Amino acid sequence: MVSASKLIPSGFIGISIVIGLTTFYIISDQSKQKRKEHVEGIVSQLINLIIFIWIGKIIVNFFVFIEDPLAILAYPSSSHALYIAVLMSIFVNISNTNSRHNDVPLFIESLLLVFLVASFVYEFIQLVWNNNSYAFGYLVLSCILLVLFISSHGRIKAPALIVMIVTVWSGGMILLTFTQPFVTVFDYIMVPWFVCLFFLISISITIINNRKRGSDGWN
Template identity: 60%
Template sequence: MEERVLVVASKLMAIGLIVISLVVGFISFYMMSDLSKEKKKRHVEEMSSQLINFIIFIWLGKVILNFSIFLKDPLAILAYPSNSEAFYLAVLFTALLLVYKSKRQRLDVQAFIESFLHVFLVASFVYEFIQLVWNNNTYSFGYLVLLAVLLVLFFLIRGHITAGTLITTILTVWSAGVFLLILMRPFITVFGYILAPWFMGLFFIISLIIIIIRYRKRDRNGRN
């Protein structure tokens, strides 16, 4: 009985830590963004909606990965922890949803991702800082330093370059930095989810491809 209570308490604390980090991220975005109040409100609502979708996609990922168990006992799936594979599926489903919304012109994806990066970087920094100071998790230090560098870079170059260039720059540096940290340390987590080298390597390659495509388009437009 005591073990169950401790497990539940541990999970609630982990969820609470993520919620606190995200709240700080949203407050930072609302206070520091150059957008109008109306746009800030719209972006906060959209980000909140996508976060809810992401949580749903994680649960969907759990069902897909444990489908045989789900068929036998649907409620048993609730006891299974959300692993990294479910996280990867949630990232994939979220990306597909954003592409769909962009194609249907329901969402300005570039503006959304720029706002999301602000919230994500601040929230991640707060989360890792608490992990380091409160939980004495020394593995958080390397990622904390990377996030600090990214935050400085984000706020320095924002407004001086296009949103697309800002997004690709931050995502490329982030994925490359995390990939190097994974090679140097036993594991790296993002909000408690362990990131595999193949996932970050793929993320980095995709970021590089986007940069190459953007520069080729710019060169063509310049020649024309």
């Protein structure tokens, strides 16, 4: 039986994501149909990420899985499993780029808004509910990014906004890793190399899509 101590954090994550999706749907200036498509796309990405996290957990605990596959259920999803899942998700999305619509930048922009709102809500819960003082740093960073995102949205094109947000997020995360014992995102510990790698991959995706689709696809 799964203990409440394991279910509560998952519940907080679920609540945060729902609030993030709701916020995006309410404040987005996209058409109702486009908002609906993006919400469905984001949910699909989240489901894929969860599947990839389980695959990552199997990879990280491979020998345990070989000996007793059911025992893997008792192992919590580590940060290494998340790293593997994110990299797998990015690889799959790059592979499927040609089959997507030409609104990839707008979708990523929508995904960023949901992520930022969900991150802010989750860290706020951690700070208030669990009295987690280490959540304060990332809470402030999330707040800064939200203000930056909302104030810049519509004033600059989606690709530039994405790069700017990812750059500030990466820089802020690296700063936090050096100013406090650890920094987490949805309870997963982030390390500098992963943040830097994520930044480089994000920039690469932006460049690849820009070259493939041209400036019209990125407006």
